[in-house]
Amino acid sequence: MEWLSSALGPQPMMAMFLTIALGYLLGEVNIKGFSLGVGAVLFVALFMGWLVPKSAPAPMVGTLGLALFLYAVGVQYGKQFFLGLTSSAGRKANFIALTGVLLSGVVSVLFLKMTSLDLGHTLGLFAGAGTSTPTLQAAIVTLGNDDPAVGYSVAYPLGVAGPILFLYITFMVLKPKIEVPAGGGLELLEIAPNDAVIKGKTVGEVLAGLPAGIEIAALRRAHHNVPATHETALQPNDVLLVTGKNPETLQEAARQLGEVHEGRMTGDRRDLDYIRVFASRPAAVGRTLADLKLPDGKPHVLVHVRRGDAEIVPNANLVLEYGDRVGLLAHRDDFAALRKFFGDSIKGTAEFSYISIGLGMALGFLLGAINFPLPGIGKLALGLSGVLIVALILGNMRRTGGLNWTMPLSANLVLRNLGLTLFLAQVGMSSGPKFVNTVAQTGFLMIGLAAIVVAALVLPILLLGLGVFKMPYDEVAGIVAGACGNPAILAYSNKLTPTEKPDLGYAMIFPGMTIVKILFVDIVPALLSG
Structure with missing residues (x-):
């Protein structure tokens, strides 16, 4: 492979876009309804990073990509997010999702005392079980190393397949009656x-x-x-x-x-x-x-x-x-x-205002740079979650004077997917060598622990939603999709329950739970060190 290293090592941009192409090709492979989607870019990037370590792009490429992803998500779902905070149904759904997210975080931290894994690996397991790329980035910044990418890459496939499996089993056991709206147009x-x-x-x-x-x-x-x-x-x-x-x-x-x-x-x-x-x-x-x-x-x-x-x-x-x-x-x-x-x-x-996205992103980075004092912990900076928070506010406002903050859905999807793809490619290529070494030592252990973290995330939501609050199955499926965050889970929920409730639940839950996951990996290291 000397020729490959010689060709790609001095050309990080060429290596990155080749990684993206191969990743999407792998992501389209469908095995009985399951596919990795954009997540496959991470696995190809890990392999590329191990094969050609010098081909990794600069970290700023990943930061820019993730910032674009968060901004597009916030602007798209801002209105639904604040509706979820103000309505009784939305608050109940957020409470159920919050229970699952926090429990999965607590379980992942408990592994520190029970296993030989370090903090970066366990936080990566938490981020991967929730398929939350922004959480991975926050953990990397907080710890100052790429250890979370190892746990993330091990847990990510289970974070996609696990919730889908739980939703399928629950659907087959309960056999809920779903009222499907007739007609797709006016x-x-x-x-x-x-x-x-x-x-x-x-x-x-x-x-x-x-x-x-x-x-x-x-x-x-x-x-x-x-x-x-x-x-x-x-x-x-x-x-x-x-x-x-x-x-x-x-x-x-x-x-x-x-x-x-x-x-x-x-x-x-x-x-x-x-x-x-x-x-x-x-x-x-x-x-x-x-x-x-x-x-x-x-x-x-x-x-x-x-x-x-x-x-x-x-x-x-x-x-x-x-x-x-x-x-x-x-x-x-x-x-x-x-x-x-x-x-x-x-x-x-396809058009949107570059003035609005420039101002919005600048305000988000400004908020993320502010250090907020937390008693007993020290100071906390929101980092890239500041971009998401500002985008949610602007998405709810829609318009200020003559300035439109929103963007067309088609343009939003392009910007969102491009940003996420750039981040996955960059972080995967940077952490490839460490991933191979760590998995070779603790691979089966980390896979088992990742499965437990996924179960701790999904099962409480299903039990609370269906068992305690007696909510309809399609609403609970939307909460599961929003708490887990992966679009593949939402797509599967829509396949099982072809109503609009999974989409509404995802829109209300996803932004808030993303912020919670980011804050979790920001705060936990400070608590443990204290």
Whole structure:
């Protein structure tokens, strides 16, 4: 392998990107539904670091990559995170997740007194069992060495496979009944209401008695289609265009109001036609629908917003983001003005403000550099968790004046995955030689201990969620995914329970538990040394 060392040793960037390519290739290998995904980059990087020790990139590459990952996660999930802190359901879910995370941390620290492992290895086991790359970085910085990367790399595969196995066994034993929502897009239904049902009422008053998730977008009156607002007074012989995501809910609305009357409204596009535009103009993005001042012209109505793969029934408090696809009913004469107002550029799905990300990252690094006094411990610096905290705050704010803090989901995913990949490649290549030596001495012991730490993380969540609080299985699966943090676990939860609850649970839990894990590896060394 002399030729390989000679070729890659002086070329760390070439070695790193070759590692990334091979890692993703390995990560796509699927064995009965299990794959390593981006985590495979770490294992290829460890091998590359052992094979060509001099090829490791500079540490700043890994720091930059992880900072980008944390910032993208925080901006994406900021709103859901703070919702989880303020709602009763969110606080209960965070408590359950916190119990599992702290118990796994305590178990990993107990191994210090029971085995020959050092602190770096045990903190690495904790980080790997929770598949938390930011925790690994925090442990490396706190201890000043790469020992945590060894424990992390041993525990990481179990941190992915273990929770999936626990979720599968629990699902097969309990056989929970999961109510799967029907329909993936927006559904339309024309309803001719009974005069007695709408007499003397406005659209808003009628909606108050209908199932949740229903909107009345337009109505047909005197052979013309006109937009409907909550203040619109209904008259006899009106036909309503009702929208929603669930066909069963729409049918229930039809049973309450009158009868289905298809074809009159959708077949007549003289007054209202459908147009869908991309939200890409800065003045329209980052504002609630109530604050949007649509261009003057003939009456029009905003029917739906599609964000990523999700269909959203609009409400006054919905904040538009770059790349949203906005569906409207309007007169064709106003189409050009509406396109100009929203921007209607597909570039909006990939663009974000470099001013906002620059300021946000700078504030995050500033917060991370501040030393906070902790009684009995000394001083604690948040490090890169400061970037995550600032990003969560900005993601919840969405917009400050003319500055948008959010970014399109597609751009967010690219930035997040790129950052995580760079960090895994750099830290793996730097710790490759030490990994091989340590695993050769204690490999089977560390694998067994890693399995125990994973069980200590997942089992309390399942027992508390399903046994004590009697929560639905899909909600608990989301909590498990958020506490463990790996997207593969979330994907498997969605496969078992194809509802939105795992995604919501993951979004509420993941950022907070990431901060808890980082603080744990920051504080524990100070406590043990004291």
